[in-house]
Amino acid sequence: MILFAEGSTGALVVFLIYMVGVFVLAAFSNRILKGKNFLGEYFLGSRSLGVWAFALTFAATSASGGSFVGFPSKVYSHGWVVALWIGSYMVVPILVMGLLGKRINQLSRKTGAITIPDLMRDRFNSPTLGGMATFLLVFFMTFNLIAQFKAGSIILQSLLQDEPIYQSAAAMTGSVMQHVPYFSGAESPGYLLCLITFAIGVILYTTYGGFRAVVWTDVMQGIVMVAGVIIMLPLAIYFAGGLESATEQVADMTPPNRVKVRVTAADTMNPSDRVVPFGVWLRTESTEGNKPGLVRVEQAITFQGDSNVGQLVPAPKEGSEYAIPAIEITVPSQIESIEPLAGYHAEIVKTEPYAFGAGEKNVYLNGPGPSFDHEIGFLPLSLAVSFFFMWTFSGAGQPGNMVRQMAFKGSKTLRYGILTLCFYFSIIYFPLVLVFCCARVILPGWEIYPDRIMPELAKSLTESAGFPWVAGLLVAAPFAAVMSTVDSFLLISSSAIVRDVYQRNIAPNASEATIKRMTYIATFAIGAAAMLAAVNPPKYLQDIIVFTGSGLSTSFLVPIALMLYWPRFNKIGAMLSMLAGFASYVVLYAWGYFTFNKMKAIQPGNFHPFMIAMLASLITAIVVSLLTKPSPPEMTERFFYDNKK
Amino acid sequence: MKEPKYDPVYLHATREAWVILGLFAVLLVWAMGVYYFDGYDPEATKTSVAIVLGMPRWVFWGIFAPWCFSILCTVAFVFFFMKDDDLGESLDDEAGDNNEAVQP
Numbered sequence: 029m030i031l032f033a034e035g036s037t038g039a040l041v042v043f044l045i046y047m048v049g050v051f052v053l054a055a056f057s058n059r060i061l062k063g064k065n066f067l068g069e070y071f072l073g074s075r076s077l078g079v080w081a082f083a084l085t086f087a088a089t090s091a092s093g094g095s096f097v098g099f100p101s102k103v104y105s106h107g108w109v110v111a112l113w114i115g116s117y118m119v120v121p122i123l124v125m126g127l128l129g130k131r132i133n134q135l136s137r138k139t140g141a142i143t144i145p146d147l148m149r150d151r152f153n154s155p156t157l158g159g160m161a162t163f164l165l166v167f168f169m170t171f172n173l174i175a176q177f178k179a180g181s182i183i184l185q186s187l188l189q190d191e192p193i194y195q196s197a198a199a200m201t202g203s204v205m206q207h208v209p210y211f212s213g214a215e216s217p218g219y220l221l222c223l224i225t226f227a228i229g230v231i232l233y234t235t236y237g238g239f240r241a242v243v244w245t246d247v248m249q250g251i252v253m254v255a256g257v258i259i260m261l262p263l264a265i266y267f268a269g270g271l272e273s274a275t276e277q278v279a280d281m282t283p284p285n286r287v288k289v290r291v292t293a294a295d296t297m298n299p300s301d302r303v304v305p306f307g308v309w310l311r312t313e314s315t316e317g318n319k320p321g322l323v324r325v326e327q328a329i330t331f332q333g334d335s336n337v338g339q340l341v342p343a344p345k346e347g348s349e350y351a352i353p354a355i356e357i358t359v360p361s362q363i364e365s366i367e368p369l370a371g372y373h374a375e376i377v378k379t380e381p382y383a384f385g386a387g388e389k390n391v392y393l394n395g396p397g398p399s400f401d402h403e404i405g406f407l408p409l410s411l412a413v414s415f416f417f418m419w420t421f422s423g424a425g426q427p428g429n430m431v432r433q434m435a436f437k438g439s440k441t442l443r444y445g446i447l448t449l450c451f452y453f454s455i456i457y458f459p460l461v462l463v464f465c466c467a468r469v470i471l472p473g474w475e476i477y478p479d480r481i482m483p484e485l486a487k488s489l490t491e492s493a494g495f496p497w498v499a500g501l502l503v504a505a506p507f508a509a510v511m512s513t514v515d516s517f518l519l520i521s522s523s524a525i526v527r528d529v530y531q532r533n534i535a536p537n538a539s540e541a542t543i544k545r546m547t548y549i550a551t552f553a554i555g556a557a558a559m560l561a562a563v564n565p566p567k568y569l570q571d572i573i574v575f576t577g578s579g580l581s582t583s584f585l586v587p588i589a590l591m592l593y594w595p596r597f598n599k600i601g602a603m604l605s606m607l608a609g610f611a612s613y614v615v616l617y618a619w620g621y622f623t624f625n626k627m628k629a630i631q632p633g634n635f636h637p638f639m640i641a642m643l644a645s646l647i648t649a650i651v652v653s654l655l656t657k658p659s660p661p662e663m664t665e666r667f668f669y670d671n672k673k
Numbered sequence: 674m675k676e677p678k679y680d681p682v683y684l685h686a687t688r689e690a691w692v693i694l695g696l697f698a699v700l701l702v703w704a705m706g707v708y709y710f711d712g713y714d715p716e717a718t719k720t721s722v723a724i725v726l727g728m729p730r731w732v733f734w735g736i737f738a739p740w741c742f743s744i745l746c747t748v749a750f751v752f753f754f755m756k757d758d759d760l761g762e763s764l765d766d767e768a769g770d771n772n773e774a775v776q777p
Contacts, residue, residue, distance in 0.1 A: 068763070075763050108729050111736045112708055118740040119700050122747045126693050130686040130758060137763040271727030279722055388717040393729045395713045405715065412708060416701050439758045443751045450747045458740060462727075593687055670678045 040191045042500035043184075046252075046508070047229055053244040054237030061238060066544050067531075070238035071142050071523040072435045075133075077243065082436045083448035084250035085243040086125065088512035089428050091253060091456070096506030097183065099457075100485075101478035103464035106399065106406040107278060107392030111461045113407055116416040121449035124423040129433040129442050131592035135667060136434040143520070144427045144584065145528045147434070151591050151667065152599040152659065155533070160603060162528040164583045164610055165427055169521045170558065172576035173514065177562035179573075180230070180510040181223035186483045187503045188222070197221055213564045223562055226511075231555035234515045235548055239435070242515040249508035254455055256486075256505035259498060261459045263489040268466035277469050279390050282358045283382040283398040284475055288351035289323055289374040291338035293331060297371050304329040304338055307476060309366055310374040312356070322363045323354040323374050326476040338372075351377055355475050358387070362472050392468065404634070414636035418578060422638060425581025428516050430588065431523075482506060518558075522551040571627040575617060582609035582641035586649050594653075595668045601653030609645030613637055685756040692754065696746055700739050707735025 061069050068074055077085070103110040132147070139150035145165060149158025188194040202217030214220040233241055268274035291310065293302045304310075306328045312321040329338035329352055343349035356376065357363055384405040385391035385398030392398065395412070396405025407415075423429060436442055467474075467485045474481045486502035526547045531538060538546070587606045590597040616637040620629040629637040658664070665671070712731030723730040728737060 108732050109712070111732050112704065112712070115704050115736045115740075116700075118736075118743040119697050122743075122750060123693050123697055126750070126755070127690050130682060130689070130760065134682050134686075134758075134760045137761045140763060272724060275724055275727055275729065385717055390714070390719050390722050391717050393722045394717075394719060394731070395708055396715060408715065409705070409709060409713060413701070413705060416704065420697060439756070439760055443755050443757070446747060446755075447751045450744055454740065454744060458737070593683075593690065665677060668680055668683050670680045 040188060040193060040500075042497075042504050043187060043507075046504055049248060050229070050233050050245050050511075053248065054233035054241040057237035057241035057244060060240055066540050067142055067527060067547070069240070070544075070547055071519065071527070072431070073238075073240040073243055075137065075435050075437065077432070077436045077441065079441050079444040079448060081243050081247055082432065082441055082445040083452060085246035085512075085516075086429060086432055086445070086449055087452050087456075088246035088250040088253070088509065089432070089516045090124075090423060090426070091509045091512075095456075095460075096253070096256075096482055096509050097179070097479050100460060100464045100467070100482045101480075103461050104467055104474060104481045105478050106397035107468070108275075108461070108465060109395040109397035109407050111458070112395065112412055113415050114419070114457050114461065116419045117453050117457045120420050120423055121453055122446050123420045124429055125433065125442065125446045125449060127424050128430065128589060128592060129436070130439060132430055132433040132588070133436060133439075133442070135592065138667070142434070143523045143527050144430050144588070145524060146532075148587065148591070148602065149528070149532070152602060153663065154599050154603075157599060157603055157606075158528055158532070160606060161584070162524045164606065165524050165580070166521055168576040168580045168583075169517050169524075171572055173517050173521065173554070173558040174561045174565060175572040175576070176510055176514045176517065177223060177227055177558055178565040180226040180507070180514060181219055181562070183503075183507045183510055184222040184226050185218050186480065187500075187507055189218070194218075194221075210560075211563060215565075220563065223559060227555060227559035227562075230511055230514050230518065231552060231559070234518050234555070235551040239519060242512075242519055243435075245515065246512045249512040250452070252501070252508045253505045254452065256502045257456050257459050257463070260463050260486065260489060260502065263493055264463040264466040264470065264485070267489060267492055268469045271462060271466070274466045274469045275393065277361075278392045278465055280359065280361070281392055281468065282387055282389060283385045283391065283400075284355040284357050284473075285382070285386070286380040286400065287323060287354050287356045287376045288347070288378040289325070289354045289376050290350055291325070291329055291352055291372055291374050293336040293338065294371045294373070295336060297336075299331065299334055302331040302336070302338075304369065304372060307473075309368040309473070310354075310372050311368040312374045312376055319363075321376070322357045322366060322368060323376070324357070324473040324476055325374075326353040326355070355473065357473060359472070366472065392465075408634055410634040411631075411636065414639050417642075418636055418638050421585060421642065422578045422581040425583075425585025425588070426577070427520055427580060427584060428513075430584070431516075431520060518551060518555050521554045522547065525550045525554070575627065578636075578638040578641075579610070579613050582613045582638060582645060585609075586642065586645040590649055590653075595664045596658055597649065597653050598656055598659045600656045601649050604652045605645045605649030608648035609641050612644040613641035616640060682758045682760065685758055689750075689755055692750065696743070696750075700743055703739045703742075704735050707731050711735065 064074055099114065102113065135151065136147050139147065141147035141150050145158045145161035148161045149155060198218040198221050201221040205211045205214065205217055205220060211220055233245065265271050289312070291304060304325060307324060309322060309324050312323055327340055330341050331338055337350055338352060339349040340352060354374070356379065381387070382398050382400050383403045384396065396407045399406040436445060464481065467481055471481070471484060471488060474484060483503045486499045490496050490499040490502065526543065530546055531543060583606050586609060587602040591602060616629045621627060623630065631637065632640060708731060712729065712735060725733040
């Protein structure tokens with residue numbers, strides 16, 4: 029209550045309540061851990077997940093920060109076509125859980141496997157295959173963890189940025205940073221503070237509580253996420269004047285131009301009052317035959333000394349510090365209705381229109397959707413097909429999802445789990461498309477920083493509706509999403525190391541106490557290492573998340589699916605299909621990196637590299653298996669025939 | 674020698690997997706078909722877009738409608754098609770029973 033009185037937005041209160049809840053759940057899990065087989069309980073919750081826990085842990089793990097940050101920003105930037113981009117979520121629940129669930133669960137019970145590499149090794153009785161799987165898993169997971177830690181920190185920053193306590197803590201962090209050489213490279217004190225807070229929170233509760241804690245917090249996070257959408261949907265439609273009216277207005281919109289402007293302050297303004305913050309609207313000069321236009325600046329502008337020309341501080345590496353990046357609005361009704369900041373003038377010095385959709389109406393309603401970089405638009409047909417495959421089959425191939433399929437209680441849980449997840453995803457994804465199409469009407473001009481549209485809309489809607497404190501809850505949704513992804517990945521990495529490397533290869537006879545100690549140390553150490561790597565994080569955050577996410581499934585889906593369903597499949601086929609998927613995927617990215625000089629894959633025929641790599645893996649699996657000797661008959665008998673006496 | 678009998682869980686799971694893949698194929702063709710014929714405008718030449726229930730017509734028929742259809746199919750699958758199978762006891766459960774840790 030005191031915090032509210034100090035002008036806080038309530039976000040800090042929500043955050044603290046949330047963290048307390050997470051730690052209480054971890055403490056309960058740790059109590060349950062006592063008296064159970066340690067590894068089976070710590071990494072799989074003793075295979076006893078019920079319907080709600082199973083469905084929500086699935087939902088929360090697969091909904092990462094992307095679902096609540098990247099996805100809304102895509103709907104906002106490209107319009108209704110994003111409904112198709114995400115469209116295969118209509119079939120994700122039944123496919124991701126139903127395709128492999130029963131058999132993975134059965135085989136992992138039969139073999140006693142508790143990790144995916146474990147299962148592969150036992151299925152073909154091959155330590156080499158287990159070792160390869162462990163290596164690939166740790167390779168992709170490490171990249172992903174670093175990227176997710178960065179995402180967690182960024183979201184926490186946006187959640188807490190207006191809190192006075194946060195601001196003073198960030199200032200303190202800043203002074204500490206100067207004395208620690210490694211930390212001084214961090215992008216800002218606020219980033220570092222949030223990274224450390226986020227990482228320590230996640231690492232502690234994951235290490236302490238294990239899988240059960242992760243699942244229980246996932247359930248809580250799953251509820252937070254769905255509550256967020258249920259609150260936003262009616263508010264967004266209401267404030268946009270109804271869905272039909274919103275869609276009609278969106279139909280009239282034409283994409284903005286990316287521009288560089290020179291900003292001048294009126295001479296009448298006192299030099300000390302000259303400030304242009306981020307996101308301010310400015311009027312442009314009228315040019316010959318044109319009316320005055322409207323631009324929105326992408327960065328804050330300062331005025332040095334007595335100069336009345338605004339500049340960027342620090343100066344950009346390329347281009348002039350007087351050329352301020354901005355967007356120019358091209359929708360006449362918005363140019364008239366938005367009130368610019370008085371006392372300044374912007375002069376456009378460079379204009380870059382959208383590569384697809386510039387000046388055209390209806391582009392936000394139809395495919396392929398406007399795109400600034402791509403002349404073929406956002407979602408050409410081949411990419412639409414790729415994404416339809418990707419969400420479903422990439423989801424089915426995620427080791428994080430597969431591990432959960434080892435953990436449910438029985439096939440009844442699986443059935444009801446599919447149903448629950450089906451309703452859950454339907455409530456989240458399609459409504460989010462409606463919400464952020466309405467956001468185009470409610471909050472124009474966020475093309476300057478589309479990743480912020482979710483918190484900005486949450487703030488705007490709840491303030492307009494008269495209960496601003498709810499914004500804290502809404503902004504907690506993406507934070508919950510990242511947290512629930514990170515905790516599960518952390519556990520997958522540490523289980524791979526403790527079970528597949530240490531217990532099965534280094535010390536097969538280690539006592540339970542030793543294994544326990546190793547597990548705690550490994551979980552903590554991996555988390556801490558990822559946190560340190562995220563201090564100076566790699567660029568291209570979202571690209572890395574996509575790279576590792578679909579990379580994992582190109583390596584794992586085909587070998588796992590075939591080893592569950594095809595008796596003729598053998599060890600060599602499994603190894604080579606895993607390598608073929610991995611190699612073709614990495615080659616397409618590496619080739620793309622050298623061609624475009626950024627983290628972008630070559631896309632033959634405009635198909636996503638995921639599709640190509642998946643096909644390579646499948647063909648290799650079938651051809652190699654048919655050309656080599658079948659598995660020994662006793663192995664086939666054990667996994668495919670009725671062994672009940 | 675008598676032919677060995679396949680594990681019923683394997684047979685059920687295989688049948689269920691084929692049905693799921695079939696549903697996926699139907700939805701893929703449905704969504705992409707509507708997109709291609711009604712929602713895809715690669716030259717950005719369309720001057721008007723029909724709206725149904727507040728959505729562009731192609732979104733209503735190409736995404737919202739198959740989405741509802743998929744929910745119905747999932748309900749039918751879960752209640753009437755998918756078999757309840759005994760997935761077996763776990764090896765590590767047995768190990769758990771043997772260990773001497775203290776119960777909470």
